[in-house]
Amino acid sequence: MKLFQVRKGQFVFYQNELHKVYSVKPMFKKSVHLYRLKDMKQILTSAPEIHYYKPQHHDTFIFYGKRYTIDQDVIPEPGDFILITKPTPDFLDHYSLNDIEKVDSIEDGNVVTTRDNGVKHHEYVVLVRGRKEGATEIAYYDKNLVPEEQQIEDESISYLAENDDVIKPSVGDVYYDIREQTKAIIVAMTVDEVVFGHGVKVHISEVIDDSKYELIYQVNEDF
Secondary structure, X not given: OEOOOOOOOOEEEEOOEEEXXXXXXXXXXXXXXEEEOOOOOEEEEOHHHOEXXXXXXXXXXXXXXXXXXXXXXXXXXXXXXXXXXXXXXXXXXXXXXXXXXXXXXXXXXXXXXXXXXXXXXXXXXXXXXXXXXXXXXXXXXXXXXXXXXXXXXXXXXXXXXXXXXXXXXXXXXXXXXXXXXXXXXEEEEOOOEEEEOOOOEEEHHXXXXXOOEEEEEOOOOOO
């Protein structure tokens, strides 16, 4: 579906791959800013170049080098990822359409995420790791146009380390948390998460999202 009124958070297809809108700046010719879901590469484009897609139950896609399937019937557990599809945040919460957040705790189906957002049970669906049987592929608009070698590589998080399109975090980097209006240093990392000095753990995709974090100091300033 062609889009002429683009909204932040929408899932869209651009050049045959799934992206998410992270900002819209109408004053510019290329007014739509996207993240490619598979690796968080940033894209600048315009509304006629993208196709809107509303994620559905049992859709499967790649998020930062790992495949997930949307399942609206699963009860999440701590450590699971959720996709916020019907956001109605309270005053102290900070999340929006199609944000992907990690579950910290659950009570009666309502979750608290690792970013201290309280998300009600009717606002989200769970992202189950891997491809569930019968799932609908949405990583690509037309999978037949994607070589098998690329499909395999897209689901291998190891290739992201060789992708120079994104400034990746390192231990010792200092970031400004835009929501909390605080600075924090990265003290530890896993394959896809960073740990800040004050104990907050977030997915790497959040740290490289410049609407959530701003890089203040980088240990290896080679750029």
